[in-house]
Amino acid sequence: MRQRLRSPVIVLALALVLLAEGCAPSSVGGQKGSVAPDFSLSGLDGAAVNLSDYRGRTVVLNFFATWCGPCRAEMPDLQAVYGELHDHGMVLVAVNQGETREQVSSFAREFGLTFPILLDQDEATARLYGVRAFPTTVIIDGRGVVRDVVVGGPLTRTALRRMLEGMVK
Numbered sequence: 001m002r003q004r005l006r007s008p009v010i011v012l013a014l015a016l017v018l019l020a021e022g023c024a025p026s027s028v029g030g031q032k033g034s035v036a037p038d039f040s041l042s043g044l045d046g047a048a049v050n051l052s053d054y055r056g057r058t059v060v061l062n063f064f065a066t067w068c069g070p071c072r073a074e075m076p077d078l079q080a081v082y083g084e085l086h087d088h089g090m091v092l093v094a095v096n097q098g099e100t101r102e103q104v105s106s107f108a109r110e111f112g113l114t115f116p117i118l119l120d121q122d123e124a125t126a127r128l129y130g131v132r133a134f135p136t137t138v139i140i141d142g143r144g145v146v147r148d149v150v151v152g153g154p155l156t157r158t159a160l161r162r163m164l165e166g167m168v169k
Contacts, residue, residue: 085161092115095126133151
């Protein structure tokens with residue numbers, strides 16, 4: 001019977017490759033339990049918005065693209081939860097990835113979106129948060145700590161409300 005050897009050199013080499021590719025967990029700025037990295041992006045109206053502007057409120061930070069099927073599917077549920085909980089200490093901020101203001105404005109009108117939508121045209125904020133797939137949703141508590149990260153979707157109204165339990169007033 002042949003025994004497999006687990007070489008520390010191979011493990012180290014694999015770890016270095018993953019780190020170089022940006023796949024190591026420590027490369028994710030929006031990692032659960034960490035302080036959410038602050039950023040400043042332009043909204044659809046052209047005004048600069050900082051994540052720190054929302055300190056003291058629970059933030060649902062949703063990274064999306066207009067061409068993404070699961071992103072499109074979850075927008076009505078995100079809008080519904082925003083409508084229900086906005087006055088109870090929650091804000092939803094959507095961050096579009098690399099598309100034009102016109103494309104994103106048209107998308108917002110199509111879905112009747114009323115929450116803030118920011119433009120990450122160079123995708124630097126997505127990289128800061130380690131976003132690898134759309135949609136990615138990051139739940140941030142009032143102290144600015146990442147409480148949950150959901151990669152993929154669509155995120156349903158029920159699932160989002162469950163994630164926010166105890167975090168909104």
